[in-house]
Amino acid sequence: xxxxxxxxxxxxxxxxxxxxxxxxxxxxxxxxxxxxxxxxxxxxxxxxxxxxxxxxxxxxxxxxxxxxxxxxxxxxxxxxxxxxxxxxxxxxxxxxxxxxxxxxxxxxxxxxxxxxxxxxxxxxxxxxxxxxxxxxxxxxxxxxxxxxxxxxxxxxxxxxxxxxxxxxxxxxxxxxxxxxxxxxxxxxxxxxxxxxxxxxxxxxxxxxxxxxxxxxxxxxxxxxxxxxxxxxxxxxxxxxxxxxxxxxxxxxxxxxxxxxxxxxxxxxxxxxxxxxxxxxxxxxxxxxxxxxxxxxxxxxxxxxxxxxxxxxxxxxxxxxxxxxxxxxxxxxxxxxxxxxxxxxxxxxxxxxxxxxxxxxxxxxxxxxxxxxxxxxxxxxxxxxxxxxxxxxxxxxxxxxxxxxxxxxxxxxxxxxxxxx
Amino acid sequence: xxxxxxxxxxxxxxxxxxxxxxxxxxxxxxxxxxxxxxxxxxxxxxxxxxxxxxxxxxxxxxxxxxxxxxxxxxxxxxxxxxxxxxxxxxxxxxxxxxxxxxxxxxxxxxxxxxxxxxxxxxxxxxxxxxxxxxxxxxxxxxxxxxxxxxxxxxxxxxxxxxxxxxxxxxxxxxxxxxxxxxxxxxx
Ligand code: SF4
Numbered sequence: 001x002x003x004x005x006x007x008x009x010x011x012x013x014x015x016x017x018x019x020x021x022x023x024x025x026x027x028x029x030x031x032x033x034x035x036x037x038x039x040x041x042x043x044x045x046x047x048x049x050x051x052x053x054x055x056x057x058x059x060x061x062x063x064x065x066x067x068x069x070x071x072x073x074x075x076x077x078x079x080x081x082x083x084x085x086x087x088x089x090x091x092x093x094x095x096x097x098x099x100x101x102x103x104x105x106x107x108x109x110x111x112x113x114x115x116x117x118x119x120x121x122x123x124x125x126x127x128x129x130x131x132x133x134x135x136x137x138x139x140x141x142x143x144x145x146x147x148x149x150x151x152x153x154x155x156x157x158x159x160x161x162x163x164x165x166x167x168x169x170x171x172x173x174x175x176x177x178x179x180x181x182x183x184x185x186x187x188x189x190x191x192x193x194x195x196x197x198x199x200x201x202x203x204x205x206x207x208x209x210x211x212x213x214x215x216x217x218x219x220x221x222x223x224x225x226x227x228x229x230x231x232x233x234x235x236x237x238x239x240x241x242x243x244x245x246x247x248x249x250x251x252x253x254x255x256x257x258x259x260x261x262x263x264x265x266x267x268x269x270x271x272x273x274x275x276x277x278x279x280x281x282x283x284x285x286x287x288x289x290x291x292x293x294x295x296x297x298x299x300x301x302x303x304x305x306x307x308x309x310x311x312x313x314x315x316x317x318x319x320x321x322x323x324x325x326x327x328x329x330x331x332x333x334x335x336x337x338x339x340x341x342x343x344x345x346x347x348x349x350x351x352x353x354x355x356x357x358x359x360x361x362x363x364x365x366x367x368x369x370x371x372x373x374x375x376x377x378x379x380x381x382x383x384x385x386x387x388x389x390x391x392x393x394x395x396x397x398x399x400x401x402x403x404x405x406x407x408x409x410x411x412x413x414x415x416x417x418x419x420x
Numbered sequence: 421x422x423x424x425x426x427x428x429x430x431x432x433x434x435x436x437x438x439x440x441x442x443x444x445x446x447x448x449x450x451x452x453x454x455x456x457x458x459x460x461x462x463x464x465x466x467x468x469x470x471x472x473x474x475x476x477x478x479x480x481x482x483x484x485x486x487x488x489x490x491x492x493x494x495x496x497x498x499x500x501x502x503x504x505x506x507x508x509x510x511x512x513x514x515x516x517x518x519x520x521x522x523x524x525x526x527x528x529x530x531x532x533x534x535x536x537x538x539x540x541x542x543x544x545x546x547x548x549x550x551x552x553x554x555x556x557x558x559x560x561x562x563x564x565x566x567x568x569x570x571x572x573x574x575x576x577x578x579x580x581x582x583x584x585x586x587x588x589x590x591x592x593x594x595x596x597x598x599x600x601x602x603x604x605x606x607x
Contacts (some may be wrong), residue, residue, distance in 0.1 A: 001537055022585045034507060035466050035510075036507065036508065036509065037444070038469055039469050039509055039510075039513075042469075046596070046599050047596045047597075047607070048600075048607050049606050049607060050606065050607065051606070053606075064466075065467060065510065069467070070467060072467035072468050076467065076468075076469075119507075120507055120509075121506075122505065122506045122507040122531055124507075126557040135506060136507040136531050137531065137534060138508075138509040138512075138531060138534055138535035138538055138539075139509040139535075140508055140509060140535065140538040140539055140594070140595050140596060141534060141535075141538055141595065141597065143595075143599075144538075144595050144596065144598075144599045147599055147603060147606045148599055148602070148603050153584070154583075171426065186454055186501060186504060187454070187501040187504065187527065187529070189502060190527065190529070190530065191530050192500065219506065220501065220529060220530070222530055275454060362463040362466075362506075363462070363463050363464055364463060364464070364466075370462075379506065381456075381506075382457075383456045383458045383459070383505060384458065384459060384481055384482075385458055385459070385462055385481045386455075386458050386463070390462075390481045402499055
């Protein structure tokens with residue numbers, strides 16, 4: 001069996017599961033946010049449920065419009081807060097405790113290796129980086145999981161992506177996943193579990209792995225996963241709040257497809273409008289003037305991302321009339337970036353530093369685009385209108401490319417700003 | 421296909437008396453491939469989950485005339501990967517609240533697929549029907565049989581069958597109703 005099948009079999013209380021089989025599995029964590037949880041809560045109440053299945057396992061993170069953008073979003077958050085208090089949930093975050101959910105949960109040790117996690121947010125697939133099976137579901141699914149502690153799943157076929165060879169300079173997990181999405185397309189892994197493997201993946205930091213698994217959904221994947229190893233252990237050992245278990249794929253595990261990539265051929269990638277599959281080498285994008293750069297989100301708002309941005313921006317200033325918005329994804333990352341002196345570099349470069357929030361990633365607030373404006377963003381989606389007006393455009397890239405582009409005022413390779 | 425029941429011994433009651441929705445008929449709105457949830461309902465309207473209001477902005481960035489001219493019963497026909505992107509249930513809610521009776525696509529993104537079944541928006545996968553249907557055609561659809569009839573062109577197509585368990589979900593009245601029957605102890 002693959003790692004995914006093993007985790008699902010454990011969740012379903014079965015010895016074995018097969019791709020295509022419909023199962024009911026116990027969930028270890030059920031997650032909702034300020035957009036999706038209000039619907040789940042109203043479903044919960046509508047059918048007359050009284051109690052969540054386990055107050056330690058239902059997690060609510062109002063992160064999308066935080067700090068509350070307007071009266072309506074404040075009202076949505078109030079629904080979450082009251083529900084969290086009524087049900088005495090142990091994992092509810094707001095104010096100075098809230099961060100972007102998919103950065104926050106691994107950091108706090110709320111999700112651990114071997115878990116079955118469902119979240120009413122498509123980027124719940126992020127936690128595969130820890131060796132958990134985690135997938136995005138809808139609000140009704142969340143309501144059912146909150147009540148019963150289990151949910152139906154169709155066991156996905158697994159598709160393996162093997163990366164070998166050394167990474168080029170400035171290339172991170174973000175580039176590896178963009179490269180794969182460019183290869184297979186936005187539905188190239190539809191309904192499938194994407195398993196990332198190979199020596200290059202083994203060498204990636206946890207921050208890079210989280211960025212990779214985060215974007216599995218951008219290829220249509222049900223989940224992304226990386227077999228846990230020493231890097232995983234190092235990351236979870238001082239965080240995990242529950243016992244965890246490492247699973248790995250059997251040597252004879254069945255894959256519906258295997259793709260292999262030579263990392264020596266992978267340059268920093270940029271996904272051009274309006275789909276994450278429109279990827280190119282940053283040097284092949286051509287002269288694209290930009291109005292805004294966003295560095296943050298559940299994809300690339302972690303400390304490693306801010307570190308590389310600081311490296312590129314050190315002693316530089318952003319191009320005239322360009323807005324650089326930097327959003328540390330969680331309060332802990334915020335503090336660490338501040339203590340390491342990155343904020344000084346950012347402020348001197350002319351950046352705005354936002355509190356942790358999804359904000360502009362979904363065109364919510366804190367940096368929405370006007371008609372015709374273009375942005376380079378370290379987020380995960382560049383759909384039409386994703387960050388603002390329908391005529392605005394988003395170019396997805398890693399934090400080094402984003403920072404370099406902010407300095408140049410156009411899509412730029414980090415080497416142009418930060419010579420060897 | 422089977423559904424195992426590890427955690428709770430209660431068997432799913434056989435649906436009684438609830439007939440699957442049949443007899444859907446309406447005019448076609450045609451859309452291309454990879455229609456993402458931001459196009460179905462832009463994120464800027466997600467500060468509410470009121471179906472009526474969501475319906476007012478349904479498909480706004482793709483076709484601004486949609487929400488004004490869509491009629492109850494109309495059918496969306498789209499190419500591959502319909503509903504890709506975010507997990508927002510607001511997308512099927514907006515479509516359903518705008519009066520659309522059924523969505524037919526070459527394929528659906530998986531969370532959208534799940535959401536639709538869980539909340540009772542009938543959807544069918546059928547590439548043939550997508551290929552030979554134009555905007556404005558009249559379709560009649562039998563969800564139970566997976567049969568799509570193009571009344572304008574006098575042609576019939578057969579959709580990929582829906583797994584038994586998921587038909588059961590729809591027939592029970594959606595996931596919440598299923599939960600209510602299966603977990604009486606929670607209420
Ligand atoms: S940062 Fe963006 S992609 Fe991530 S959870 Fe928030 S809105 Fe979604």
